[in-house]
Amino acid sequence: MNWDEAIIALGGTPAPTDLEKRYAEPRRRYHGTAHVRQVVRDAVALTDGRDRALVALAAWAHDVVYDGHPGDDERASAAWARKHLTTAGLAEPDVTRVEGLVLATLDHTAPPGDHPAQALLDADLAILAATPEDYERYRQAVRAEYAHVPDDAWRVGRAEVLRSLLAKTPLYRLAHDWEPAARKNLTAELATLTAPKAAAGA
Incomplete structure (x- = not known):
């Protein structure tokens, strides 16, 4: 379900956006067009009825702003969604719902029983369950997006992210x-980040 189809399904009128342009930004190595299409596909597959359109819009918008600033990016993406959904004439409750779904990606926590939020968050993390080869490509792509971060700082920060994901029980709700x-x-991956560095000359 593309952006315009979801807008129409919720009674709105599609209007031009810079959605495609944003996801095609050269600096994106993982969080680009292929990623967002995968998230939309999987999130829609995990929902039904009217929720499919709401989740599709949230999936399309969830990484529309991606400057490598966790927290700020999600809030800016939610604001982008609100602006464009309001322009498209969606009802305020629907605008607020999509905005809230995007904001759920801030800490990747869905309220109990919130099936659409659980679907979106599961879909956003689907790559983690990829084949080892695809996961390695994902790992390299994410590292490339943070090429400005020194290796030592990356190892510490990335390890913290991985530990937080492993601490979620379950990781996937649906x-x-x-x-x-x-x-x-x-x-x-965590083992490669936390293993002692090989001794010089070893």
């Missing part, structure tokens, strides 16, 4: 079949 592969990938 897509339970993804859990084993994701935990295996996360654990393997």
